[in-house]
Amino acid sequence: MTRTHNIDKAPSEAPSNTSVAASGRDASAPDGGTDERVAAEQTFLDGVYARLDRLRRNTQRRLASELREDGEDNPQLLSERESYERMYSEDLAKFDAAEHNLYFGRLDMDGGEVRRIGRIGILDDDEDDSTLLLDWRAPLSRPFYLATPAATEDVHRRRHVRTRSRRVRAVNDEMLDGTGADPTASGGDVVNESALIAALDAARTGEMTDIVETIQREQDVIIRSAHRGVTVVQGAPGTGKTAVALHRAAYLLYTHRDILSRSGVLIIGPNDTFLRYIGQVLPSLGETGVLLSTIGDLYPGVHGNRPEPRETAVVKGDLRMVDVLKRAVRERQTLPSTPITLTFDGYPLEIDRKVITHARGRARSSRRPHNRARPVFLDAAFDALAQQHAERIGSSLLDGSQLLSRTDIADIRDELAADESIRAALEEFWPHLTPASFLLDLYASRDHIDRAGGTILDRDEKSLLFADEFPTDTSQFTPADAPLLDEVAEIIGYDEPDESERERDEWRQRLSEAQDALDILTGSAPQDLEDELDPEILMAYDLIDAEQLASRQTQRERLTTAERAQTDRTWTFGHVIVDEAQELSPMAWRMLMRRTPNRWMTIIGDTAQTSDLAGTRDWGEVLSPYVAQRWRHHELTVNYRTPREIMDVATGVLAEIDPDRTPPTSLRSSGRSPVSVRVDADDVVDEALRRAHATESDGLTAVIVPDELYTRFAVAVGDPDDDRAVHLTTVSDAKGLEFDETVVVEPTAIVAQSPRGLSDLYVALTRATQQLSVVYSEDLPAAMAQHLES
Numbered sequence: 124m125t126r127t128h129n130i131d132k133a134p135s136e137a138p139s140n141t142s143v144a145a146s147g148r149d150a151s152a153p154d155g156g157t158d159e160r161v162a163a164e165q166t167f168l169d170g171v172y173a174r175l176d177r178l179r180r181n182t183q184r185r186l187a188s189e190l191r192e193d194g195e196d197n198p199q200l201l202s203e204r205e206s207y208e209r210m211y212s213e214d215l216a217k218f219d220a221a222e223h224n225l226y227f228g229r230l231d232m233d234g235g236e237v238r239r240i241g242r243i244g245i246l247d248d249d250e251d252d253s254t255l256l257l258d259w260r261a262p263l264s265r266p267f268y269l270a271t272p273a274a275t276e277d278v279h280r281r282r283h284v285r286t287r288s289r290r291v292r293a294v295n296d297e298m299l300d301g302t303g304a305d306p307t308a309s310g311g312d313v314v315n316e317s318a319l320i321a322a323l324d325a326a327r328t329g330e331m332t333d334i335v336e337t338i339q340r341e342q343d344v345i346i347r348s349a350h351r352g353v354t355v356v357q358g359a360p361g362t363g364k365t366a367v368a369l370h371r372a373a374y375l376l377y378t379h380r381d382i383l384s385r386s387g388v389l390i391i392g393p394n395d396t397f398l399r400y401i402g403q404v405l406p407s408l409g410e411t412g413v414l415l416s417t418i419g420d421l422y423p424g425v426h427g428n429r430p431e432p433r434e435t436a437v438v439k440g441d442l443r444m445v446d447v448l449k450r451a452v453r454e455r456q457t458l459p460s461t462p463i464t465l466t467f468d469g470y471p472l473e474i475d476r477k478v479i480t481h482a483r484g485r486a487r488s489s490r491r492p493h494n495r496a497r498p499v500f501l502d503a504a505f506d507a508l509a510q511q512h513a514e515r516i517g518s519s520l521l522d523g524s525q526l527l528s529r530t531d532i533a534d535i536r537d538e539l540a541a542d543e544s545i546r547a548a549l550e551e552f553w554p555h556l557t558p559a560s561f562l563l564d565l566y567a568s569r570d571h572i573d574r575a576g577g578t579i580l581d582r583d584e585k586s587l588l589f590a591d592e593f594p595t596d597t598s599q600f601t602p603a604d605a606p607l608l609d610e611v612a613e614i615i616g617y618d619e620p621d622e623s624e625r626e627r628d629e630w631r632q633r634l635s636e637a638q639d640a641l642d643i644l645t646g647s648a649p650q651d652l653e654d655e656l657d658p659e660i661l662m663a664y665d666l667i668d669a670e671q672l673a674s675r676q677t678q679r680e681r682l683t684t685a686e687r688a689q690t691d692r693t694w695t696f697g698h699v700i701v702d703e704a705q706e707l708s709p710m711a712w713r714m715l716m717r718r719t720p721n722r723w724m725t726i727i728g729d730t731a732q733t734s735d736l737a738g739t740r741d742w743g744e745v746l747s748p749y750v751a752q753r754w755r756h757h758e759l760t761v762n763y764r765t766p767r768e769i770m771d772v773a774t775g776v777l778a779e780i781d782p783d784r785t786p787p788t789s790l791r792s793s794g795r796s797p798v799s800v801r802v803d804a805d806d807v808v809d810e811a812l813r814r815a816h817a818t819e820s821d822g823l824t825a826v827i828v829p830d831e832l833y834t835r836f837a838v839a840v841g842d843p844d845d846d847r848a849v850h851l852t853t854v855s856d857a858k859g860l861e862f863d864e865t866v867v868v869e870p871t872a873i874v875a876q877s878p879r880g881l882s883d884l885y886v887a888l889t890r891a892t893q894q895l896s897v898v899y900s901e902d903l904p905a906a907m908a909q910h911l912e913s
C-alpha cells in the first residue's frame with residue numbers, strides 16, 4: 124500500500140525558472156529613501172520568515188506522524204517510512220541552516236521583474252505557488268554574481284540586503300543601468316565591493332564561513348561549470364580556492380541532486396584541522412550529505428594520521444610501490460623447504476614442492492587476486508594429493524596401473540578437502556591475507572622488504588621503509604599508508620565478493636573504453652575553458668555518466684550516502700573534490716581515481732605551495748596517467764585574504780620558487796606594513812609569544828614555527844585552552860587556514876626544514892588577513908628580507 128502525502132513545496136522543489144511574485148517596482152524604490160527601503164525589505168523579510176516557520180512546523184508535524192506510524196512487519200511500509208523520515212529530517216536541517224541570512228540579494232530586471240535571492244529557494248503557499256525566494260544556485264540567480272555595468276545581464280539594479288536575527292540592518296544598491304549609484308543608499312556603500320570588503324575585513328573565528336553573498340565572477344564560473352570531466356583550479360594563496368570548492372559541491376548537489384544524493388560527493392582535505400576549519404560551510408548551506416576526508420582516513424577503519432619522516436612518505440607515495448607490493452604478495456605464496464608428511468587414511472601423505480608448485484602455478488595462472496585465487500590453489504593441491512594417495516593405495520602390483528576408478532579418486536579428493544589438518548597445512552603456502560596485517564608484517568621484516576623491494580628500491584629506500592618506528596598496529600598507520608592499504612586490498616582482492624567481481628570488471632572495461640574514446644575525440648590538446656562541448660564528447664561522457672554509477676550503488680540500511688561511502692572501500696563517488704591537491708602523492712592519486720571511475724572531479728591547489736616531497740609541481744604530470752590531456756584548467760587571480768603589504772613580502776619568495784609565476788592581485792590593503800624583529804636565538808620563543816599577545820585585532824593570532832621549534836613553543840604556550848587567542852602551529856598544519864594576525868618564526872629554519880622549504884615559507888607568509896610579524900635570530904632569506912621593515 125502506498126500512502127499519499129500532501130507535501131508543502133519544500134525548498135528543493137522550488138522551480139529554478141519560475142518568474143518571481145513581486146510585480147513591477149516594489150515598495151523600496153530608489154527614490155524612496157533609506158528608511159523606506161529598509162522598511163520595505165523588512166516587510167518582505169517578515170513574510171519570508173513566516174513562510175519558513177510554516178514550512179518548518181508542517182515538516183515537524185509530518186516527521187512526528189511518521190515516527191508514530193506502525194509498520195515494522197511490513198518491509199515496504201518500513202522502507203517508505205524510512206525514506207520519508209530521512210527526507211523530513213533533511214528538510215528540517217535545511218530550514219535551520221537557512222535561518223541565518225536567509226535573504227541577502229535582490230535583482231531588479233530591466234523589464235520590471237524583481238528577483239529575490241536567498242540561501243534556499245522558497246515557494247509561497249498562495250494559489251500560484253509563486254516564488255518568494257530563489258536559491259542562490261538557481262540559474263535565475265546567476266546575474267546577481269555576474270552582472271557588471273559593462274555586461275548588465277538585463278539587471279538594472281542589484282541590491283545587497285544585510286540582515287541579522289531576522290532584522291534588516293542595511294540595504295546597499297548598485298545601479299547597473301548607467302543612472303549612477305543611489306545617493307540615499309543605506310549603510311553608505313554603493314558598490315558590490317562593499318559587501319565583499321566587509322566580509323574580508325571581518326575578524327576570523329577559526330571556522331570558515333560561506334561566501335554566497337559575495338561570490339565573484341571568476342569564482343562563479345568555476346562553481347557552476349558544467350564540465351563533466353576533470354577541472355583543475357590553480358590559484359595563489361587566498362584566491363578563494365577552498366571557498367570555490369565548497370560552493371561547487373553545494374551547487375552540484377543542487378543541480379544534480381538525484382544522481383549525487385545516491386552516489387555521493389567526496390571532499391579531500393590535507394589534515395584534520397583543515398577539515399574542522401571548513402566543516403561548517405556545507406551544513407550552513409543546507410548540505411550535509413558530503414563526505415569530508417583526508418587521504419589518511421579514506422581507507423575504511425584506518426585513521427592514518429601518525430607523522431613520519433618526509434623521505435619515508437616519498438618512498439611510500441611512489442608508484443614503484445605497486446610493484447613492490449605485488450612482489451610482496453607473491454612472496455607470501457611460498458613453497459615447502461622440506462616435505463611435510465601427514466597421515467591420511469592410515470597412509471603417509473606428503474605435501475612437497477611438486478604438489479605446491481603445481482597448485483601455485485594453477486592459482487597464479489588464474490590471474491585472480493591473491494585471496495580469490497586461493498580456492499584455485501586449494502583445488503589444485505587437493506587434486507594432486509588425491510592423485511598421490513591413489514598411486515600409493517591403488518596402483519597394481521603387477522604393472523603399476525591405476526586400479527581405482529575416477530569416481531574413487533574424486534571421493535578421495537573430497538575426503539582430503541574435508542580434512543582440517545590437511546587444509547590448514549596447505550593454507551600455510553597460500554594464506555588468506557588482510558591488507559592491514561599484511562602491511563604490518565611487511566614493515567616488520569627487513570627480509571620481506573629486501574625481497575619485495577628487489578632492485579626496484581635502493582638500499583636507502585628499503586631502510587626508510589624498515590625504520591625504527593614502523594607501525595606495529597593499525598592505530599599507527601600514517602597518511603601515506605592508506606593508499607598502500609588500498610593497493611594491497613586490490614592486489615589480494617580483499618572485500619570484493621566473488622559474485623560482484625564480474626560485474627565490476629565489465630563496468631571497469633566500459634569505463635576504460637569510454638575513456639579511450641574520449642582520448643581519441645579530444646586529442647592531446649588541453650581543452651580551452653571556453654570551448655563549446657563537442658556533442659561527440661558529450662556522448663562519450665554519457666557512457667560514464669554519474670547516474671550509471673549511482674545506479675550501481677545499493678540502497679541499504681538507514682545509513683546516509685556519506686556514511687555508506689565511508690565504510691565501503693569499493694564505493695565510487697559521483698563527484699570528487701580534492702583541496703590542496705598539489706600535496707597528493709602518485710599513490711594517493713591512484714587510490715582516489717579508483718573512487719572516481721567517471722573522472723568527474725574538481726581539483727584545487729597551488730603548485731607553488733607544494734611542500735610534501737611526494738606532491739606535485741605539475742598538474743599534467745599527475746593527471747596524464749588517468750585522463751591524458753583531457754582536463755580543464757582555471758586560474759584564480761585575486762587574493763581575497765592577504766593584504767597588499769603582506770603579499771609584497773610573499774611575492775619575493777614566490778619569485779624564488781618560480782620566477783615565471785604571476786603573483787595574485789590583493790584586493791585590499793590593511794594599511795599595516797609587516798614588521799620583523801631580530802633577537803638572540805634564546806629569546807625567540809619569548810619574543811614571538813609576546814608579539815602574539817600584543818596583537819591589535821580581536822580575532823585569531825597564529826604563531827607559525829619551524830617543525831624543530833614546535834615542542835619548545837608548545838611547552839611555553841602551555842595548555843592551548845588557557846590561551847585561546849594564540850594558535851601555535853607548524854606550517855604543514857597551517858595549510859589552507861587563515862588568521863587575523865600571524866607571527867612567523869625563524870623563516871630561515873622553515874626554508875631549511877625541507878627541499879621544498881621555500882614553499883613552506885610562502886604558505887606561512889600568506890596566512891594573515893591583517894598583520895604579519897616575523898621573529899628571527901638567523902639571517903632572513905634574501906627573497907623576503909628586502910620587503911620587511913625592522
Ligand SMILES: Nc1ncnc2c1ncn2[C@@H]1O[C@H](COP(=O)(O)OP(=O)(O)OP(=O)(O)O)[C@@H](O)[C@H]1O
Pocket residue numbers: 319322323331332333334337338339342358359360361362363364365366367729763764858859860861889
Ligand atoms: N567571493 C568572496 N567573498 C568573500 N570572501 C571570500 C571570497 N572569496 C574568498 N573569500 C575569503 O578569502 C579567504 C581565502 O579563501 P580560501 O581559503 O578559499 O583561499 P585559498 O585559495 O583556498 O587559499 P590557500 O591556497 O591559502 O588555501 C577566505 O576567508 C574566504 O572566505
